[in-house]
Amino acid sequence: ETGVTQTPRHLVMGMTNKKSLKCEQHLGHNAMYWYKQSAKKPLELMFVYSLEERVENNSVPSRFSPECPNSSHLFLHLHTLQPEDSALYLCASSQDRSGFAETQYFGPGTRLLVL
């Protein structure tokens, strides 16, 4: 595997289900991100992990819970979601180099549908 991978690629869940999204990066990076992409809206940054520590949480509802067990893996745990949470969830990674621009590399995304 190369680059950034995400599983599953598609997910349909009911509002009472619990599911998890998985992201793995094979680029040797030390920062990982979760984004939400909805139609006609800019990518929304949800969570940032740098060196396995959460550094940003942009007022994301508690029904989304991230986990970063090591620098290569990132999870997004989902619980009691709402239909408006249906979107493409993207994972990205970058090399965090203080003072320099960090190019983010994205995975293919998980298309989530909440019924």
Place this chain on the structure above:
Amino acid sequence: EDQVTQSPEALRLQEGESSSLNCSYTVSGLRGLFWYRQDPGKGPEFLFTLYSAGEEKEKERLKATLTKKESFLHITAPKPEDSATYLCAVQTTGNQFYFGTGTSLTVIP
């Protein structure tokens, strides 16, 4: 307020008809500006990183330029396979990332 605006929202070109996409930004301090290509149902694919005004980068039919207020993505003699949504993003000196809503490009054979 930091923001990124892309125009036009959609663009249709005949094959071989060159054009430019615009990304205007207003940020307190720029660390870098990024261009991505996104195909339907896929994640954004990295194209370019620009760091300072006056910088230019090229890749095949694409050329990205940067000024203090905006960036252009020039597409020379596009082909149908260039059809995609092109996203612009900025990283601020405060380590915030802002994305535009993208330009949907369609190249007609």
